[in-house]
Each structure stands twice: as C-alpha cells, then as structure tokens.
Amino acid sequence: MLVIAHYMQRGFVFAKPPGFDTDGENQLQELVQKLKESLSLTLVHFYPLAGRLVTQKKAENPSELAIYIDCNKSPGARFILASLDLTMDDILSTTYVPRILRSLFDHERSINYDGHTESLLTIQVTELIDGIFIGCSMNHMVGDGISLWHFLTSWSEIFKAEEKTSVISRPPAHDRLFPRGRHNPFLRLPLIYDHDDQVIINRDEADILPADMIREKIFHFSSETVRKLKAKVNAERNATEISSLQAVSAHLWRCITRARNFPSDRKTSFVMVANARSKSVPPVPEDYFGNYLRAAIATAGCGELLEHGLGWAAWLLHQEVINQTGYGISHEQMESWLQSAILSGSDAPDPSRLLLAGSPRFNVYGIDFGLGIPVAVRTGSADKFDGKMVVSPGVEGGGSMDFEICLLPHIMTSLESDKEFMETVS
Structure with missing residues (x-):
C-alpha cells in the first residue's frame, strides 16, 4: 500500500512561442483558459482524480479498514497559476537539478494519505521569463506511472482537438475487480490511531532523506x-x-x-x-x-x-x-x-x-499544449x-x-x- 509514499510529480518545460512576449498577458490567459477547459473534459474520463480519499473502518472489526475514493462529494482537482522570474536556462543548464524546481510543483511534502484532505491531482502552470512550465502532481494511490502518462496523453489529445470534445482514443478502464471469490474490500493495515481516531503518520519515514x-x-x-x-x-x-x-x-x-x-x-x-x-x-x-x-x-x-x-x-x-x-x-x-x-x-x-x-x-515528448514539443521533462x-x-x-x-x-x-x-x-x- 502506498499510504505514506509521496505523490508522483512530472513537469514539462515549454519555450514561449514567437510573439508571445508582445501580447503575453492575453496569450497566457487564453492558454490557461484552454488548459482548464480541456482538463475539465479530461476529468470526465479520469474522474477519480477529482475525488478525495475516504477511510472506512469495518464495523465488526475496527482493525480492518477500506480506503476508497469519494468521487461525489469532493472539491475536485486543483489548478494553480504562478510566475517565476527565471529563464529556462536557469532551470535546465545547471550541473545538478536545481532546488528551485520544487517550487514548480504542488504537494512538495505531501504523502498519499494526505489525499483525504488535499487534491489527488494538481496542475501548476508557471510562467517563466522565456518559457512555460506545466507541473503535474498526482496521488500514487490513485494510479501508477502508466496511469499518469495515460491521463497526460489524453489531456493533450483533448487540448489539441479542433472542436471542444471529450472524446479520447483510449478511454481508461476503472473496473476495480477483486480476486476470484473475494468481495471484501477491507484490509488489515499497520496504521496507528490517536485518541481522536486520527491516523498517526510518521513523516520521517516518508521523508527518507532531506x-x-x-x-x-x-x-x-x-x-x-x-x-x-x-x-x-x-x-x-x-x-x-x-x-x-x-x-x-x-x-x-x-x-x-x-x-x-x-x-x-x-x-x-x-x-x-x-x-x-x-x-x-x-x-x-x-x-x-x-x-x-x-x-x-x-x-x-x-x-x-x-x-x-x-x-x-x-x-x-x-x-x-x-x-x-x-x-x-x-x-x-x-x-x-x-x-x-x-x-x-x-x-x-x-x-x-x-x-x-x-x-x-512513455509518450513524453508527444505531450502538446499548443506550445510545441517540450524542451525538457523534469520531476519534482x-x-x-x-x-x-x-x-x-x-x-x-x-x-x-x-x-x-x-x-x-x-x-x-x-x-x-x-x-x-x-x-x-x-
């Protein structure tokens, strides 16, 4: 179980297209609006990403519990717009991956269990001096890296569509089937609770090394x-x-x-x-x-x-x-x-x-949000x-x-x- 593991983080560095600086504010607003609209359409297919985690204890045996995604009463995915007074070279041309990169993603210190109260998906768009960084943070309890890239590819596909549509070439399969003969979603997990029935998380275990x-x-x-x-x-x-x-x-x-x-x-x-x-x-x-x-x-x-x-x-x-x-x-x-x-x-x-x-x-450089091929891909x-x-x-x-x-x-x-x-x- 990935309860105390960290979120997955992947981000794309795009160069600003020619002419972006002459009318940058309007072009950025148009880009952000289209990113939001296409993201909303994509989440119709990938609806678990708009939910929140819920833990339910087994009534007759509280030591067993089920962690599931509530897709009906949740505030949805998160979208952040930010700016940073740096160039693409400031991020990409250093000998080692710079620490400033962590500011381009949400959920820097979040663990998957935090998905009970925090978004399971956050998209952060950061305007650089000469580029755009689009960072994606996804809760690992929802899906693996294959699922993450499936979502990103589908989002790109909807963004590129000439007309507003939610049609994608590879709809995700969400059927959570249990092994044959098993219909019990409850597991015995080594979680510790305090007097207020809240899970005690040792975050030092999640932060393996600073x-x-x-x-x-x-x-x-x-x-x-x-x-x-x-x-x-x-x-x-x-x-x-x-x-x-x-x-x-x-x-x-x-x-x-x-x-x-x-x-x-x-x-x-x-x-x-x-x-x-x-x-x-x-x-x-x-x-x-x-x-x-x-x-x-x-x-x-x-x-x-x-x-x-x-x-x-x-x-x-x-x-x-x-x-x-x-x-x-x-x-x-x-x-x-x-x-x-x-x-x-x-x-x-x-x-x-x-x-x-x-x-x-992975189709890393096939991701297209109207800014051309990514200059680089980075993790948080x-x-x-x-x-x-x-x-x-x-x-x-x-x-x-x-x-x-x-x-x-x-x-x-x-x-x-x-x-x-x-x-x-x-």
Whole structure:
C-alpha cells in the first residue's frame, strides 16, 4: 500500500512561442483558459482524480479498514497559476537539478494519505521569463506511472482537438475487480490511531532523506550508445533477448556500485518496476487506470558484479524481469498480499540498492499544449532518495534515454570521475 509514499510529480518545460512576449498577458490567459477547459473534459474520463480519499473502518472489526475514493462529494482537482522570474536556462543548464524546481510543483511534502484532505491531482502552470512550465502532481494511490502518462496523453489529445470534445482514443478502464471469490474490500493495515481516531503518520519515514542531502543529475545516453551497450551485452551472453533498457541499467548498476566502493562481499540490488497488467490471470486491460506493477529485483555481491562482465549483470536483470513479468499473477499470490499488506515507503532505505522507475516508452515528448514539443521533462522533489532513478526517452528519440539519478554527494562525485561511465553519457 502506498499510504505514506509521496505523490508522483512530472513537469514539462515549454519555450514561449514567437510573439508571445508582445501580447503575453492575453496569450497566457487564453492558454490557461484552454488548459482548464480541456482538463475539465479530461476529468470526465479520469474522474477519480477529482475525488478525495475516504477511510472506512469495518464495523465488526475496527482493525480492518477500506480506503476508497469519494468521487461525489469532493472539491475536485486543483489548478494553480504562478510566475517565476527565471529563464529556462536557469532551470535546465545547471550541473545538478536545481532546488528551485520544487517550487514548480504542488504537494512538495505531501504523502498519499494526505489525499483525504488535499487534491489527488494538481496542475501548476508557471510562467517563466522565456518559457512555460506545466507541473503535474498526482496521488500514487490513485494510479501508477502508466496511469499518469495515460491521463497526460489524453489531456493533450483533448487540448489539441479542433472542436471542444471529450472524446479520447483510449478511454481508461476503472473496473476495480477483486480476486476470484473475494468481495471484501477491507484490509488489515499497520496504521496507528490517536485518541481522536486520527491516523498517526510518521513523516520521517516518508521523508527518507532531506532533499538537500541528495544530489540529482540528468545523464543522457544517445541512441548510438544505447545500441552499442545492447549489442555488447547480447554478444557476451550469446543472446538476442536482452533489451536496451536492461543493457543500460546493467551499465549503471556496475558503475554506481563501483562509485559506492562497498566491500566486495556486500550485497547490492537493482529494482526495476515493471507493468504487470497483461500478466494477471485473467489479464487486466492495458488501459486500466490504477496501480498494477511488479518489482523485478536482481541481487549480487558487489565484488562479483564488478568482476563479471557487463553481459553477466544484464542477463541477471533480464532473468529477474522474466521471472516477474513472464508468468501470470496467480489468485494465491494476490490473496497472500491482501492478507499481509504492508505500507510501501515505510521501510528504511538500503544504501546499496538502486531503484528504477519510469520508462523509455512513455509518450513524453508527444505531450502538446499548443506550445510545441517540450524542451525538457523534469520531476519534482518528492520521493527522492539515494539510489532512486527515473528513465524517460531522450528528446531526439531514436532509442535515446535520459536517466535522472539521485545519489549522495560524494557518490555522485565519484561517479562523475569514472572514465568508463562518463564516456557513455552526455
């Protein structure tokens, strides 16, 4: 359960179109009005995002509860208009992702449980000196990254329509089906209540590390570099099925492990979050709006990871992905989880772990709000910790990838001093 995890935050940097400055106030008002109108039409399909969370205790057993979305008596999604006296370069041309970026998103310190009183979706439009930043913050209990990009793509589709319409090419599927034979929505969750029957949240658990202690940087892998890494790992394993993402991830795993300089017998792990919609039995629609992910976790000793070749690490990742997504999620597995649900984000961070979110397949640069192709895509400060990585397609396409990597400052410095690594990025 993602009760104490943070909101998902994704934002787009757009350049102001030619002539925007000559009549900027009117053009901004027109843009904002159309964004609001198209957002309202989009929320007709993605109506859970306009709701609020509600917790209901089981009458005969108060230790069991159900958390659901009230879509009928809620104040709706939030829309913010702001301005910032900075240029796009002030945000994009720094060596590391600047802290000012956090001000471009709502819900900076909110956790998902706050969705009982705060909006489940906030859109913040910030006017820069020479650009427009559109930031989206979405409660992770409502949906995963696939659902977030489904919503953003649909919003863009409605915005671009020549006539006002709520028709979209991929309507979301909202059917929240329980496992076969189970009709009870109540779960036993490890939540603690005070004397006023309010949930006690330890926000220190949600804030794994203060954002100021993390150094965050975007590393770009060109399409040529990605092809070379993929060819290398498949040649080393005499294989063809290792993917581009698995090849680049293996390269990152080895380089960051070397930068961390742990003892050779210490275990290190790489977590890849994968879509499980098509792997359930029966399959869940690909357009299902909610959370339906599985984690592929590859583990190795730091020494053996560095001693073996890149292909060995990539094959390890590939096998774990196959183990998690190559087989259906059984009724027994689902029922087992329901009987022993845990709070994601409540465990202590593992300094030898890497976690990869996002996907190079998301339609990141296809998002169009009448301002042209996004100059860049960024995430907010929420849910950042040592070892967190987010991948997205590179702006030039062709299989290129951008990795947003969060590391402790001394580890980032060590990584940037690694010649093998720096020769592969720009």
